[in-house]
Amino acid sequence: MTDKTAELKTEGGDYQYPVLPGSVGPDVIDIRKLYGQTGKFTYDPGFTSTASCQSAITYIDGDKGVLLHRGYPIDQLAEHSTFMEVAYLLLHGDLPKKDELEDFSKTITYHTMVHEQIVHFFRGFRRDAHPMSVMCGVVGALSAFYHDSTDITDPTQRLVASHRMIAKMPTIAAMAYKYSIGQPFLYPQNDLSYTGNFLRMTFGVPAETYEVNPVIERAMDRIFILHADHEQNASTSTVRLAGSSGANPFACIAAGIACLWGPAHGGANEAALNMLREIGDAKNVKSYVDRAKDKNDPFRLMGFGHRVYKNYDPRAKVMQQTAEEVLKELNISDPVLDVARELEQIALSDEYFIEKKLYPNVDFYSGIILNAIGFPTEMFTALFALARTTGWVAQWNEMISDPEQKIGRPRQLYVGATQRDYVPVGER
Ligand code: CMC
Numbered sequence: 001m002t003d004k005t006a007e008l009k010t011e012g013g014d015y016q017y018p019v020l021p022g023s024v025g026p027d028v029i030d031i032r033k034l035y036g037q038t039g040k041f042t043y044d045p046g047f048t049s050t051a052s053c054q055s056a057i058t059y060i061d062g063d064k065g066v067l068l069h070r071g072y073p074i075d076q077l078a079e080h081s082t083f084m085e086v087a088y089l090l091l092h093g094d095l096p097k098k099d100e101l102e103d104f105s106k107t108i109t110y111h112t113m114v115h116e117q118i119v120h121f122f123r124g125f126r127r128d129a130h131p132m133s134v135m136c137g138v139v140g141a142l143s144a145f146y147h148d149s150t151d152i153t154d155p156t157q158r159l160v161a162s163h164r165m166i167a168k169m170p171t172i173a174a175m176a177y178k179y180s181i182g183q184p185f186l187y188p189q190n191d192l193s194y195t196g197n198f199l200r201m202t203f204g205v206p207a208e209t210y211e212v213n214p215v216i217e218r219a220m221d222r223i224f225i226l227h228a229d230h231e232q233n234a235s236t237s238t239v240r241l242a243g244s245s246g247a248n249p250f251a252c253i254a255a256g257i258a259c260l261w262g263p264a265h266g267g268a269n270e271a272a273l274n275m276l277r278e279i280g281d282a283k284n285v286k287s288y289v290d291r292a293k294d295k296n297d298p299f300r301l302m303g304f305g306h307r308v309y310k311n312y313d314p315r316a317k318v319m320q321q322t323a324e325e326v327l328k329e330l331n332i333s334d335p336v337l338d339v340a341r342e343l344e345q346i347a348l349s350d351e352y353f354i355e356k357k358l359y360p361n362v363d364f365y366s367g368i369i370l371n372a373i374g375f376p377t378e379m380f381t382a383l384f385a386l387a388r389t390t391g392w393v394a395q396w397n398e399m400i401s402d403p404e405q406k407i408g409r410p411r412q413l414y415v416g417a418t419q420r421d422y423v424p425v426g427e428r
Contacts, residue, residue, distance in 0.1 A: 004018070004019035004021075004027065005017060005018055005019055006019050006029045008034075008038070010038055010040065012038060012039070013038075015034075015037055015038060017029050017030055017031055017033070017034070018030045024059060024061075025059060025061065028051045035411070041411040041412075041413070043413050046307075047232075047237070048307075051232075052232055052237060052240070052408070053232065053240065053399065053402070053405075054402070054404070055231065055232070055395065055398060056070070056093070056398070057069070057070065057090060057229060057231070057391070057394055057395060057398060058070075058090075058229045058230060058231040058391070059071075059231070060230070060231055060308050060309070062306070062308035062309045062310050062311065063310050063311055064311060065309060065311035065312045065313065065314050065359075066314065067230070067314050067315065069086065069089060069090060069228070069229060070089050070090065070093055070094065070095075072089070072095070073314075074225075074226065074314050074315060074318070075314055075317070075318060077089075077225055078222050078225050078226060078315075078318045079318075081095075081225060082193075082194075082221055082225075083194055083195060083221045083224040083225050083228070083387070083390075084101065084104065084105050084108065084193075084194050085101060086224075086225050086228050086390070087104075087108075087166055087228065087390040088100065088101060088104045090228060090229050090390050090391055090394040091162060091390070091393065091394045091397065105194070107163050108163055108166055108167045108194065109167070109188075109190045109194075110167070110190075111163050111164045111166075111167035111168060112167045112168065112170070112171055112188035112190060112197065113168075113171065113187065113188055114145075114168050114171050114172065114175075115145040115146075117145065118138065118141070118145065118172075118175075119175075119185065121137075121138060121141055122134070122138070122175060122176075122179050122185075125137070125179065127179065127180060127182065128180065129180070130378055131173065131176040131177065131180065131378055131379050131381075131382040132257065132260075132261045132267075132378075132381050132382055132385070134172075134176040134179070135172060135173065135176060135257050135382050135385055136254050136257045136258050136261075137254075138172050138175075138176075139165070139169075139172065139250060139253055139254045139257055140250065140251055140254030141250075142164070142165070142168070142250040143248045143249075143250035143251055146161070146164060146250070148160070149161035149164060149249070150248040150249070150250070152243075152246060152248065152249065152400055155401075158249065158397055158400060159397075161248075161249040161250065161393075162249070162393040162394075162396075162397060165249065165250070165253055165389050165392075165393055166389055166390055166393065169385070169386040169389045170188075170194065170195075170197065170198035170201065170386055171188055171201060173198070173202075173379070173382045173383065173385070173386045174186070174198060174201035174202040175201075176379075176382060177202050177375075177376075177379055177382075178201075178202070180376075180378075183205060184205070184206055185201075186200065186201045186204050186205075186206065187201075188201060192212060193212075193217065193221070194221075195217050195220045195221040195224060196212040196217050198220070198386075199212055199213075199216065199217060199220060200212060202375075203374060213329070215325065215326065215329040216326065216329065216330075216373055219322050219325060219326045219369060219373070220373065222318065222322055223319075223322070223366060223369065223370070223383070223387070224383075224386070224387040225387075226315040226318060226319060226362055226366075226387075227315075227362065227383075227384050227387035227388055228387050228388065228390045228391050229388070229390065229391025229394065229395070230388075230391065231308075232395075233265070233307075234259050234260075234262075234264075234265050235256040235257070235259040235260040235265060235266065235388065235392070236256065236388075236391060236392060236395050238255050238256050238258070238259040239252045239253060239255060239256040239392045239395060239396050240395060240396065240399050240408065241255075241408040242255040242256075243396045243399055243400065244399065244405065244406065244407045244408040245407050245408075246407075249393065249396060252392075252396055253389060253392050253393070253396075256385075256388070256392045257385045260381060260384060260385055260388065261381055263302070266381045266384040266385065266388070267381050268302050268303060268361070268363040269303070269362075269363035269366045269367045269370070269380040269381065269384065270367065270377045270378065270380045270381055271302040271303075271363075272302040272303030272363045272364055272366075272367050273336070273367030273368065273370075273371060273377055273380070274302075274377060275288075275301070275302045275303070276336045276339045276340055276343070276367070276368070277336060279339050279343070280335075280339070281335070281339065282335075282338050282339055282341075282342040284339075285339060285342045285343045285346055286346060288301070288343070289301070289343070289346050289347055289350060292304075292347075292352075293350075293352045301343070301347060301358070302363070303360060303361055303363045303364030303365075303367075304347060304353070304358050304359070304360060304361065304364065305356070305358040305359075305361065306359070306361045309359065309361065310357035310359075311357070311359060312359045312360070313359060313360060313361040313362055315361075315362035316359070316360040316361055316362055316364055316365060319362060319364070319365040319366050319369070320360075320364075320365045322365070322369055323337060323340075323365045323368045323369045323372075324337075326369050326372050326373065327368075327372055330372055330373075332372050334368060334371070334372060336368055336371070337368055340364065340365065340368060344360055344364070347360075366380070367380055370383065
């Protein structure tokens with residue numbers, strides 16, 4: 001608390017509102033009493049100026065291009081940490097000690113299998129279903145299988161549900177892929193790392209031994225770290241909003257997956273690679289940049305721009321470096337990487353993009369890496385959902401434990417018809 005206040009002058013009177021400081025970043029004006037005192041709401045479509053909660057998990061300074069998880073810079077985590085360590089950090093607030101990390105990894109490993117009945121559930125989907133539709137359906141259905149972890153008033157059940165979701169997402173995502181190509185599902189193999197296990201369940205077959213390539217494993221793990229959390233983005237806010245009604249955690253994460261699917265959010269990595277392929281050659285880049293600048297053309301450069309970052313997305317830098325490493329390891333020379341480099345260079349020196357502060361975001365290079373590893377584009381957003389599940393469960397747990405938490409219920413500026421009388425159908 002501080003003594004700072006903000007003053008609001010209205011025709012009905014003047015009001016003072018407390019200004020609350022964060023540990024870092026902008027202060028917020030606490031307007032919780034605004035409606036009660038003034039009879040007015042605030043209007044903020046897209047919540048561009050609204051803090052919906054307090055959180056101690058992730059901090060972003062979009063102007064400086066800073067992303068911290070529990071205080072740790074994302075580039076340090078991507079360089080030195082593992083996804084398991086970051087998952088623990090997000091969930092528990094501190095980096096784990098050696099024995100804590102071992103226990104956590106063992107707990108997650110213990111939950112990697114899915115109920116055998118889920119195999120039958122999968123068979124109900126068309127083979128050509130988008131993996132995100134499968135993920136929404138199967139994750140939502142987990143609440144029908146794990147009744148002993150849906151009581152949100154019990155902290156132990158909340159933790160078990162969180163572990164289950166972090167553990168089962170790779171299994172479910174790999175099953176979605178296997179189902180789409182008509183190959184048998186592989187059970188998890190728990191002597192592998194979280195990421196190595198996922199690669200084996202995705203690309204292995206029962207007829208052969210699968211050797212995990214350590215460079216690919218590290219790159220994939222880094223991609224998971226880079227997608228693990230991103231404060232109150234659309235899907236995280238969706239998880240919190242769904243959870244605010246007391247809905248069970250599996251249903252809340254399914255809601256987050258549904259939101260993430262959109263091309264303006266998690267679907268952008270798929271859209272970015274499709275766009276780079278459509279551009280096809282570095283010599284075509286300029287015409288696409290011109291289209292992106294044309295007010296009368298709805299085309300946007302996918303993988304460019306961000307609601308919060310008005311500087312280079314720190315995740316994009318790590319992603320670019322990882323793309324170079326993976327292509328080198330796999331000995332792939334993908335013309336799409338040349339298109340991406342050229343596009344980045346032209347866009348970053350173009351007045352339109354400079355003025356609007358549009359920089360490459362995390363999705364610009366991730367598609368190139370995932371494609372090189374062997375994932376079809378439809379799987380990209382499912383991988384994002386897999387990684388973001390750690391952030392979602394951390395944010396959901398934080399919300400449920402917050403004594404100030406209330407059901408989320410935004411208000412509106414009503415602009416529809418005023419009251420009128422019903423007219424029978426024959427008289428209209
Ligand atoms: N290409 C061309 N122009 C753009 C782009 C782009 N990618 N992004 C924004 N603009 C322009 C936009 O036309 C607008 O111009 P004007 O002010 O003249 O109307 C201005 O920049 C501001 O755009 P906005 O839509 O008001 O900004 P926003 O903060 O609401 O949108 C965004 C952020 C990410 C939805 C948007 O930049 C976008 O659609 N980018 C492409 C999709 C994409 O890459 N999304 C992934 C986001 S990162 C992953 C994640 O967190 O999910």
